[in-house]
Amino acid sequence: MKKLLFLTLIVLCSLSAQAYNEVRLVINDGINNPQLKQQMQQAVSAVMTEINRSHEQKLAKLSFPTSYMTRDAQAALNQLWQNDHMRCVEEEIVERALTTRDGFQVRGIPLIVNSAEGNDELGYQEAVVNFDKQGVIQSFYYTINPELYSKLRMEQMRNKRYEVSDIAERMMILDYVEHFRTSYNQKDLKFLRQVFSDDALIITGKVVQVRKSDIMPAGKKVIYTTQTKQQYLDNLARAFKTNTYIKVSFDDVVIVEHPTIRGVYGVTVHQKWNTARYSDEGYVFMVWDFRNPDMPQIHVRTWQPDYIDKERGQRLNPNDVFTLGDFDL
Secondary structure, eight states: OHHHHHHHHHHHHHHHHTOSOOOEEEEOSSOOOHHHHHHHHHHHHHHHHHHHHHHHTTOSSOOOOTTTBOHHHHHHHHHHHTTEEEEOOOSEEEEOEEEOSSEEEEEEEEEEEEETTSOOEEEEEEEEEEEETTSOEEEEEEOSOHHHHHHHHHHHHHOTTOOHHHHHHHHHHHHHHHHHHHHHHTTOHHHHHHHEEEEEEEEEEEEEEEOOOSSSOSEEEEEEEEEOHHHHHHHHHHHHHHOSOEEEEEEEEEEEEOSSSTTEEEEEEEEEEEESSOEEEEEEEEEEEOSSTTSOEEEEEEEEESEEETTTTEEOOGGGSOOGGGSOO
């Protein structure tokens, strides 16, 4: 009886010491090299298990072997961890691997996210993990809407106009869009400073009340202000400092290549911005320049509100959303 009680206490102590999920990734398609496949599976499994352990034990920093994840990727994930504490409730994740320009990618890693500095539940997210050709993790981002990503890929596959290079280019653009989106969640001013060109044009729309006049009835309209890159980053730095968390998500993405300049794209996203103090929804349009694929730049970023008058259900006219044709490049 004493022996049984002792064994029971050992089991209970063991369960108490490890109350977090150990996560196992299974890659079911996309890689033929067994050793590379095993390396990638072990890398994601180790990273996700460490995230769960750190979440359970309320640790301030994540720690990973460099054989699984580069130091830069570790630093970026720890920067995200400073604002978002995520965990994975799945014990086994089964996904296929995609081939990218620089290596491989696994999408669809399910996460439950909450604010690092409080109990604010930030909801469900999915992560995308990028690997180099040796299976070492290079980056860890939040994805765009998973259904949207699948839809974009299906449209590309069905449309005979798209060659393999076009599909790879779209994947590269979406990868940077996902990095861009995650940089707000992780308050990464360094990346934003790098990705905006020095002469970037920043345009922000604001709804104002208009008084009745002889030529215009009373109502609301959108007025626009412009900022330089430095002004925008200074304002963003203040927002990062005064908000315990910033949650940015994209639930729609449209990519259009410039008709005459190869490598320049107009990217329109529908953005949701949430903090403990403020939230909004609207359209973000960006001009991305991928002529140097190792150092892409954003030359234009605009934001326009979803609604002109939400109480009356008056939305922004889709024809008024900025496009490539509105800017002389």
